[in-house]
Amino acid sequence: MEKYTAIYRESIENKEAFWARQAEALHWYKKPRTILSQTDKGFYRWFADGEINISYGCLDYQVEHGRGEQVALIYDSPVTHTMQRFTYRELLDLVARFAGGLQRMGVNRGDTVVIYMPMIPQAVIAMLACARIGAIHSVVFGGFAPHELAMRIDDSHPKAIISASHGVEFDKIIPYKPLVDRAIEEATHKPPVHIFYERTPGYDKLDGAGEVDFNSLLTGETAACIPVLSTDPLYILYTSGTTGKPKGIIRDHGGYATALKFSMDHIYDIAPGDVYWAASDVGWVVGHSYIVYGPLLQGCTSILYEGKPIRTPDAGAFWRVISEHNVNVMFTAPTAIRAIRKEDHEGELLKKYDLSRLKYLFLAGERLDPPTYHWIKDLLQKPVIDHWWQTETGWPMVGIMMGVAHQDPRAGSAGLPVCGYEIHILSDDGVELEKGKEGYIAAKLPLPPGCLPTLWNNDDRFIAGYLQHFPGYYQTGDGGYLDADGYCYIMGRVDDVINVSGHRLSTGEMEELVASHPAIAECAVMGIADELRGQRPVALVVLKDGRELDEEQIEEELVSLIREKIGAVAYFRNAAIVKRLPKTRSGKILRKTIRQIADGEPYAIPSTIDDPAILDEIRETLQERKLGLAFNQV
Numbered sequence: 001m002e003k004y005t006a007i008y009r010e011s012i013e014n015k016e017a018f019w020a021r022q023a024e025a026l027h028w029y030k031k032p033r034t035i036l037s038q039t040d041k042g043f044y045r046w047f048a049d050g051e052i053n054i055s056y057g058c059l060d061y062q063v064e065h066g067r068g069e070q071v072a073l074i075y076d077s078p079v080t081h082t083m084q085r086f087t088y089r090e091l092l093d094l095v096a097r098f099a100g101g102l103q104r105m106g107v108n109r110g111d112t113v114v115i116y117m118p119m120i121p122q123a124v125i126a127m128l129a130c131a132r133i134g135a136i137h138s139v140v141f142g143g144f145a146p147h148e149l150a151m152r153i154d155d156s157h158p159k160a161i162i163s164a165s166h167g168v169e170f171d172k173i174i175p176y177k178p179l180v181d182r183a184i185e186e187a188t189h190k191p192p193v194h195i196f197y198e199r200t201p202g203y204d205k206l207d208g209a210g211e212v213d214f215n216s217l218l219t220g221e222t223a224a225c226i227p228v229l230s231t232d233p234l235y236i237l238y239t240s241g242t243t244g245k246p247k248g249i250i251r252d253h254g255g256y257a258t259a260l261k262f263s264m265d266h267i268y269d270i271a272p273g274d275v276y277w278a279a280s281d282v283g284w285v286v287g288h289s290y291i292v293y294g295p296l297l298q299g300c301t302s303i304l305y306e307g308k309p310i311r312t313p314d315a316g317a318f319w320r321v322i323s324e325h326n327v328n329v330m331f332t333a334p335t336a337i338r339a340i341r342k343e344d345h346e347g348e349l350l351k352k353y354d355l356s357r358l359k360y361l362f363l364a365g366e367r368l369d370p371p372t373y374h375w376i377k378d379l380l381q382k383p384v385i386d387h388w389w390q391t392e393t394g395w396p397m398v399g400i401m402m403g404v405a406h407q408d409p410r411a412g413s414a415g416l417p418v419c420g421y422e423i424h425i426l427s428d429d430g431v432e433l434e435k436g437k438e439g440y441i442a443a444k445l446p447l448p449p450g451c452l453p454t455l456w457n458n459d460d461r462f463i464a465g466y467l468q469h470f471p472g473y474y475q476t477g478d479g480g481y482l483d484a485d486g487y488c489y490i491m492g493r494v495d496d497v498i499n500v501s502g503h504r505l506s507t508g509e510m511e512e513l514v515a516s517h518p519a520i521a522e523c524a525v526m527g528i529a530d531e532l533r534g535q536r537p538v539a540l541v542v543l544k545d546g547r548e549l550d551e552e553q554i555e556e557e558l559v560s561l562i563r564e565k566i567g568a569v570a571y572f573r574n575a576a577i578v579k580r581l582p583k584t585r586s587g588k589i590l591r592k593t594i595r596q597i598a599d600g601e602p603y604a605i606p607s608t609i610d611d612p613a614i615l616d617e618i619r620e621t622l623q624e625r626k627l628g629l630a631f632n633q634v
């Protein structure tokens with residue numbers, strides 16, 4: 001504990017010196033003299049006068065320092081039976097060529113580029129190539145529907161969109177070209193250039209205006225790496241908020257590089273030359289930080305896995321990858337572990353593989369329930385480390401810093417505050433709560449390097465969503481408590497955001513869509529507990545007077561609507577008709593109470609409730625429809 005306390009204290013009490021020292025581990029074109037500063041709006045900035053390029057640190061620097069022949073990226077794709085290895089030198093060459101191609105298509109420093117791709121190396125090449133020339137990428141998760149893509153296009157105004165012919169989900173082919181075409185049709189902004197990677201010959205011909213083949217961009221001159229300001233945006237990553245409009249989280253070059261490098265050493269305890277595997281998707285923040293930028297900055301071999309924890313071909317898929325590629329540190333979401341446990345409870349498949357090189361398994365993205373923690377820890381006989389963070393922060397806020405000291409994780413807790421994050425538990429009116437009391441989790445400003453400087457083109461929403469409620473703090477959107485030793489327990493979101501299979505989604509957005517159905521007078525969408533997915537959304541709807549629609553029909557229509565507008569990943573399967581919704585006297589729907597009934601959690605009848613009898617009606621409906629763990633959910 002002393003080692004941890006010493007480094008943690010220094011990071012809080014002597015911030016600037018601490019992070020200036022961490023930044024020295026990186027290559028800078030111009031070393032920063034200003035370490036921490038504030039904009040005229042009071043937003044914090046790290047290393048404002050430094051010049052750097054994260055893509056240089058990931059590739060050129062590694063090649064120049066003797067890693068040219070080391071494997072940088074292993075593309076392991078059981079769904080296409082493909083295995084491909086790229087050395088640092090090969091990856092650098094492809095990235096520099098593609099960057100040159102982008103420049104010839106008119107993409108320059110400060111331009112935005114949307115990337116909508118499956119888990120293929122071309123996605124990584126496109127990201128690093130954008131960074132190389134100072135363009136800002138915005139990767140959109142391939143499971144999102146065209147409407148979601150269109151909203152992101154309209155907000156980020158890309159010069160180019162980069163996509164592929166198709167994705168593969170288990171054995172299902174998902175054609176991307178028609179999805180991109182529909183998104184562009186729906187969007188007001190029309191990106192002038194559309195680049196497609198042809199995975200297999202014969203997909204939709206590229207002959208529309210501005211349509212080009214990915215490989216054609218690889219044939220010309222390479223582009224040099226452009227020094228950019230440390231504070232220049234590297235990417236925009238949209239994430240779900242409480243309304244239908246996603247929030248464009250911005251990430252900078254210099255602060256992010258400093259934070260990631262620090263995390264590879266101090267949290268993940270992984271050395272250059274080791275193998276790091278984050279089983280996530282490049283469309284999520286975990287993919288950005290720990291498939292692409294973090295492992296490459298550290299000179300590791302990173303794995304790009306296009307498959308699932310199960311059925312590709314079986315629930316031993318993860319153990320096969322660890323053993324075959326000698327993975328030293330792995331990172332995934334608890335859902336993946338629950339999916340494996342469901343199919344191979346005794347761990348028979350795991351026993352087939354040699355996992356001796358694996359040091360740690362890190363888990364994040366959603367709450368790690370104690371039964372899942374104990375199951376995987378007992379099976380692996382290695383440290384299993386929960387850690388907590390968000391798209392906004394870009395790297396962990398709470399966890400066990402394995403590179404500092406091996407404190408024991410505590411089941412149910414996400415660990416101790418990571419260097420740079422001062423975690424506080426506050427009441428609604430901003431009063432610090434005592435240890436053990438649950439409240440809003442907030443981090444004292446300034447946040448350490450790597451965290452969002454603001455939202456893309458939306459300072460007002462940044463202030464309103466994160467800074468306003470608790471002046472001087474960043475509001476995380478999660479609730480929880482600290483125990484007497486400072487371990488942090490994350491109890492879940494306090495807003496309309498849910499986590500379905502580790503995918504962050506907005507029930508607020510779903511509610512807006514459900515409410516748009518012509519037969520619906522009002523509705524509530526909540527995330528209820530789900531044994532496999534952690535949470536899943538369920539809608540309760542009140543029909544307009546005189547509408548005699550049958551429940552099955554309305555449910556079917558709403559399920560298709562959410563699938564069509566958000567995507568299948570929302571896992572929206574159920575809508576139940578109720579006569580009325582429970583509300584406070586001021587008209588606020590009591591979503592939390594409904595969720596507690598469905599989850600079988602104890603709840604107090606709110607004193608402000610309009611009519612307590614409605615709760616009995618809701619319970620009956622949920623029970624009848626078997627919605628919720630309390631009612632043998634189906």
Ligand code: COA
Pocket residue numbers: 141142143144167169174279280281284286308309310332333335336339364365500501502503567568569570571
């Ligand atoms: N592109 C297109 N569609 C996608 C998709 C993608 N990238 N990802 C998921 N989908 C679709 C699925 O095909 C499925 O469609 P269907 O309803 O037509 O069958 C739907 O979205 C729901 O998918 P999912 O919730 O993933 O369920 P599943 O049964 O296919 O798989 C798991 C269940 C647990 C195996 C899977 O969710 C999983 O691997 N989760 C781990 C996620 C993860 O690692 N997240 C990391 C975030 S840090």
Ligand code: AMP
Pocket residue numbers: 239284285363364365366367368386387388389390391392414476477478490492493499502503504
């Ligand atoms: P995302 O921005 O998609 O990474 O999702 C972030 C949200 O996921 C957080 O605000 C939490 O609600 C949840 N989350 C992430 N990691 C954890 C964890 N270790 N324990 C509990 N919840 C988590």
